[in-house]
Amino acid sequence: MKNIVLTGFMGSGKTTIGKLIAEKLDIELIDTDSEVIKELGMTIDKIFEVYGEKKFREVETMVIERVSKLENVVISTGGGVVLNPENVKLLRENGVIYFLYASAESILKRLKDDDTRPLLKNGDKLSNIIRLLNMRMPFYKNCDFEINTDILTPELAAEKIISIHLAKESKR
Numbered sequence: 001m002k003n004i005v006l007t008g009f010m011g012s013g014k015t016t017i018g019k020l021i022a023e024k025l026d027i028e029l030i031d032t033d034s035e036v037i038k039e040l041g042m043t044i045d046k047i048f049e050v051y052g053e054k055k056f057r058e059v060e061t062m063v064i065e066r067v068s069k070l071e072n073v074v075i076s077t078g079g080g081v082v083l084n085p086e087n088v089k090l091l092r093e094n095g096v097i098y099f100l101y102a103s104a105e106s107i108l109k110r111l112k113d114d115d116t117r118p119l120l121k122n123g124d125k126l127s128n129i130i131r132l133l134n135m136r137m138p139f140y141k142n143c144d145f146e147i148n149t150d151i152l153t154p155e156l157a158a159e160k161i162i163s164i165h166l167a168k169e170s171k172r
């Protein structure tokens with residue numbers, strides 16, 4: 001089976017929905033943020049502080065080069081992965097990319113008490129979310145399928161992705 005690749009903004013539900021899909025299909029879940037953390041031995045916050053975003057992006061692409069060679073897995077990606085066309089190309093080789101949409105208001109609600117996202121730290125959180133989301137939307141829209149998590153529970157979003165994916169697989 002081709003990989004199920006989940007993308008979307010921070011707080012769009014990639015980890016939550018990725019876990020549900022992996023459980024339901026009994027396949028492995030790989031989280032690119034966790035792989036970068038393992039690679040450098042520190043939290044994402046710390047990586048940004050010590051090495052800066054450029055280094056984080058380099059290691060993120062290294063991780064994607066490795067995990068995109070796998071098959072039959074769910075890959076939950078960091079929120080900025082789609083900004084680099086090389087990452088998208090690699091992930092598409094063995095996978096279908098699902099964009100998890102969430103509005104700025106939902107993202108704010110979901111991440112209200114979470115201070116672990118370096119890109120949302122300085123200044124007003126909602127303004128940062130709106131600015132980044134608008135800038136990134138064309139990249140997210142370039143994915144293969146869009147799932148609206150504002151109107152679906154994680155459970156229903158997982159089921160929808162599985163049904164799209166299995167229907168696509170049966171036609172291969």
Ligand SMILES: Nc1ncnc2c1ncn2[C@@H]1O[C@H](COP(=O)(O)OP(=O)(O)OP(=O)(O)O)[C@@H](O)[C@H]1O
Nearest residue numbers: 009010011012013014015016079110149152153154
């Ligand atoms: N469809 C949904 N409806 C309501 N709440 C949701 C939904 N999906 C996720 N959440 C909640 O939003 C929060 C963030 O979700 P999650 O960590 O899965 O996002 P993420 O996309 O993996 O974020 P990041 O890329 O920043 O790690 C969690 O508290 C989760 O329970």
Ligand SMILES: O=C(O)C1=C[C@@H](O)[C@@H](O)[C@H](O)C1
Nearest residue numbers: 010033044078079080117118
């Ligand atoms: O949206 C982003 O650029 C990021 C999202 C997170 O998943 C992490 O990959 C990191 O905090 C950067």
